Amino acid sequence: MRQVAVLGIGQTKVDEHWDKALKELVLEAAFAALQEAGIDRPDTLYVGNMLSPIVSGQNHLGTLAADWLGLRGIEAAKVEAACGSGAAAFRAGLMAVASGEADSALVIGAEKMSDRAGHDVTAALATAADADYEVDQGVSFVGLNALVMRRYMHEYGWKHVDFAPFSINAHANALHNPFARLHEAITLEKFEKSSMVATPINLLDASPTGDGAAAMILVPAERVYSLPGRRKIIVAGSASATDRLAIHSRSDPLWLTAAYASAQKAYQMAGISPAEVDVFELHDAFSIMTALSLEACGFAERGQGPRLGLEGATAIGGKIPVCTRGGLKARGHPVGATGMYQLVEVVQQLRGECGKTQVEGARIGLAQNIGGSGATILTHVLQAV
Amino acid sequence: MRQVAVLGIGQTKVDEHWDKALKELVLEAAFAALQEAGIDRPDTLYVGNMLSPIVSGQNHLGTLAADWLGLRGIEAAKVEAACGSGAAAFRAGLMAVASGEADSALVIGAEKMSDRAGHDVTAALATAADADYEVDQGVSFVGLNALVMRRYMHEYGWKHVDFAPFSINAHANALHNPFARLHEAITLEKFEKSSMVATPINLLDASPTGDGAAAMILVPAERVYSLPGRRKIIVAGSASATDRLAIHSRSDPLWLTAAYASAQKAYQMAGISPAEVDVFELHDAFSIMTALSLEACGFAERGQGPRLGLEGATAIGGKIPVCTRGGLKARGHPVGATGMYQLVEVVQQLRGECGKTQVEGARIGLAQNIGGSGATILTHVLQAV
Numbered sequence: 040m041r042q043v044a045v046l047g048i049g050q051t052k053v054d055e056h057w058d059k060a061l062k063e064l065v066l067e068a069a070f071a072a073l074q075e076a077g078i079d080r081p082d083t084l085y086v087g088n089m090l091s092p093i094v095s096g097q098n099h100l101g102t103l104a105a106d107w108l109g110l111r112g113i114e115a116a117k118v119e120a121a122c123g124s125g126a127a128a129f130r131a132g133l134m135a136v137a138s139g140e141a142d143s144a145l146v147i148g149a150e151k152m153s154d155r156a157g158h159d160v161t162a163a164l165a166t167a168a169d170a171d172y173e174v175d176q177g178v179s180f181v182g183l184n185a186l187v188m189r190r191y192m193h194e195y196g197w198k199h200v201d202f203a204p205f206s207i208n209a210h211a212n213a214l215h216n217p218f219a220r221l222h223e224a225i226t227l228e229k230f231e232k233s234s235m236v237a238t239p240i241n242l243l244d245a246s247p248t249g250d251g252a253a254a255m256i257l258v259p260a261e262r263v264y265s266l267p268g269r270r271k272i273i274v275a276g277s278a279s280a281t282d283r284l285a286i287h288s289r290s291d292p293l294w295l296t297a298a299y300a301s302a303q304k305a306y307q308m309a310g311i312s313p314a315e316v317d318v319f320e321l322h323d324a325f326s327i328m329t330a331l332s333l334e335a336c337g338f339a340e341r342g343q344g345p346r347l348g349l350e351g352a353t354a355i356g357g358k359i360p361v362c363t364r365g366g367l368k369a370r371g372h373p374v375g376a377t378g379m380y381q382l383v384e385v386v387q388q389l390r391g392e393c394g395k396t397q398v399e400g401a402r403i404g405l406a407q408n409i410g411g412s413g414a415t416i417l418t419h420v421l422q423a424v
Numbered sequence: 425m426r427q428v429a430v431l432g433i434g435q436t437k438v439d440e441h442w443d444k445a446l447k448e449l450v451l452e453a454a455f456a457a458l459q460e461a462g463i464d465r466p467d468t469l470y471v472g473n474m475l476s477p478i479v480s481g482q483n484h485l486g487t488l489a490a491d492w493l494g495l496r497g498i499e500a501a502k503v504e505a506a507c508g509s510g511a512a513a514f515r516a517g518l519m520a521v522a523s524g525e526a527d528s529a530l531v532i533g534a535e536k537m538s539d540r541a542g543h544d545v546t547a548a549l550a551t552a553a554d555a556d557y558e559v560d561q562g563v564s565f566v567g568l569n570a571l572v573m574r575r576y577m578h579e580y581g582w583k584h585v586d587f588a589p590f591s592i593n594a595h596a597n598a599l600h601n602p603f604a605r606l607h608e609a610i611t612l613e614k615f616e617k618s619s620m621v622a623t624p625i626n627l628l629d630a631s632p633t634g635d636g637a638a639a640m641i642l643v644p645a646e647r648v649y650s651l652p653g654r655r656k657i658i659v660a661g662s663a664s665a666t667d668r669l670a671i672h673s674r675s676d677p678l679w680l681t682a683a684y685a686s687a688q689k690a691y692q693m694a695g696i697s698p699a700e701v702d703v704f705e706l707h708d709a710f711s712i713m714t715a716l717s718l719e720a721c722g723f724a725e726r727g728q729g730p731r732l733g734l735e736g737a738t739a740i741g742g743k744i745p746v747c748t749r750g751g752l753k754a755r756g757h758p759v760g761a762t763g764m765y766q767l768v769e770v771v772q773q774l775r776g777e778c779g780k781t782q783v784e785g786a787r788i789g790l791a792q793n794i795g796g797s798g799a800t801i802l803t804h805v806l807q808a809v
Contacts, residue, residue, distance in 0.1 A: 060556060099504070102505065119485075120500070121487075281491070281496065281500050284484065296496075
């Protein structure tokens with residue numbers, strides 16, 4: 040398997056894009072990545088997307104993207120793994136280049152959610168759960184996460200306010216990311232007084248959805264070493280793992296087995312330990328997920344995730360900065376696109392392009408994308424070389 | 425890129441499976457393939473599926489399949505390329521093994537269409553077309569194919585009845601395939617008197633949809649060479665190409681550019697010419713597509729596809745036998761599963777397991793799967809070694 044590098048990135052602002060179709064978001068992000076890479080025509084194209092068949096009446100999104108990008112003829116497909124679709128598409132592109140089947144891959148994560156009312160989107164998101172045995176019971180994803188968070192607080196003795204630093208950090212970092220959906224600093228007081236969504240999860244524990252697309256060009260690493268200019272970024276580790284789809288089928292609802300498994304495999308492939316990770320873009324769909332991801336990836340003992348937030352370790356300048364561009368919480372969570380946003384943001388960090396939220400000297404970055412309630416988890420290690 | 429071989433296959437009958445959920449069809453086909461391969465736990469799993477988000481309210485089908493198969497933990501994702509989803513998933517599995525990322529891949533094509541009324545399914549199938557610029561005009565897939573067929577008949581002087589041999593052959597072959605949906609021989613008279621669907625396409629030009637799943641285990645080729653027993657099948661060629669999504673955007677609606685491009689690439693990879701192909705499982709969603717595929721893949725001159733049917737070349741014993749297990753026309757067309765059925769059927773031919781429709785001495789088989797109206801076309805060459 041040959042080494043793969045990132046040659047270009049692109050992204051749109053995450054927002055309610057009432058004036059743009061899904062395909063226009065795709066084009067904006069993809070053209071930016073192609074232009075930065077100086078590539079007219081990649082060999083293959085993968086789109087990560089979850090909801091377009093339901094929300095936009097659009098399947099066949101890979102070929103639609105190739106068509107509208109003027110790339111008639113190239114290979115194209117869509118990859119779907121619920122909210123893990125973005126990183127799953129990235130991994131497909133990675134294997135296409137690693138296997139030698141393609142010498143360049145355009146990977147795009149794209150989602151348009153604003154075209155439907157909120158309750159329709161909630162129902163569409165529930166298609167990530169087992170339609171026969173979970174969805175029919177009426178539980179939504181925020182409901183499932185609320186059950187997990189309540190159990191976690193009970194088991195380990197944390198109070199709801201102990202999760203506040205995660206959200207405050209995400210909002211603070213998003214202020215400096217022009218592509219983030221929310222540009223609004225929040226305080227501890229605001230966090231505590233925020234509207235309840237599904238107890239104990241309030242509005243500031245939960246990430247906003249949105250419309251957006253993020254893209255990347257992957258090429259064999261040997262092609263970038265000789266290039267002048269910006270730092271070279273290689274994909275040092277990549278792994279995907281699954282768990283039982285339903286939380287009620289797992290022996291322990293408070294441990295992300297698939298996060299642990301995919302992180303261990305990615306670390307091993309990259310030849311690193313968690314201590315060497317400089318920046319971690321994690322999947323903070325809800326604040327409880329930040330704690331669980333930090334624990335499963337080896338940054339905190341079990342049940343001790345919130346401590347990292349309270350001690351400032353997850354802020355810029357801390358031991359393990361997370362959500363440095365706002366995370367799902369404040370950059371926004373356009374579900375099938377999120378995994379690609381995380382990877383693009385890690386590249387920005389490793390290139391040193393993050394201005395006021397730059398992690399100084401960042402050389403190794405981790406991105407972790409989650410589909411469903413921890414059922415599909417993809418972990419990637421990117422490295423500046 | 426290392427060579428990849430087929431270690432096991434499985435399939436369900438294509439039918440209206442009122443008593444089985446989508447996941448049960450997945451399990452039936454996958455367990456059969458795993459059992460035949462003698463593998464308990466593959467490294468990765470890809471599901472090709474088009475309609476489950478719309479028809480079954482189910483996304484996240486890769487991980488759902490892994491969960492229900494008892495394969496908790498393994499990598500899993502869904503791949504979608506409209507009716508080309510099956511072969512697109514196969515190609516993802518192929519690259520996972522070829523790249524060295526996985527030492528075994530379970531690939532499944534699965535579709536459940538009977539749970540919705542016919543007009544709902546027609547609308548769901550239309551999501552393969554551009555939602556903004558084709559679907560909104562009200563054209564259905566049979567309507568698009570009818571326009572192409574009429575133009576073809578006009579350009580090249582064929583009569584509707586000249587397409588009859590394709591459908592008669594498919595139905596005749598399906599009689600001997602227990603997994604086929606239709607077990608009913610048809611005559612020329614029956615073909616001519618069949619109900620009109622969208623002129624000139626009548627019911628016997630069109631393939632029936634259905635529910636079904638087909639599966640395959642892929643492993644590095646070095647692993648099969650030393651095995652006793654049945655003939656070894658390797659994936660000798662694999663390619664995917666696209667065209668403009670809408671037929672109205674193409675310079676020539678009567679030429680399958682993506683079929684030509686992907687077939688040429690697959691032939692080159694396998695080091696073969698069309699003359700060496702012993703059996704061809706093509707994508708006869710409508711009889712006109714049989715003609716166009718035969719032409720684009722190098723078996724007939726432009727506009728001369730129907731001649732192969734009329735001369736008996738496409739029947740068992742002919743120069744280029746097609747639809748040897750019934751094709752889409754009579755085996756049935758469970759859309760996202762079809763590509764995997766074709767590949768499974770080619771394996772059966774190369775192993776010599778096809779009884780009365782066995783192509784004697786078949787060593788090289790071609791499978792071609794089409795998404796949309798020729799927009800995404802995947803061509804695979806399998807070879808007995």
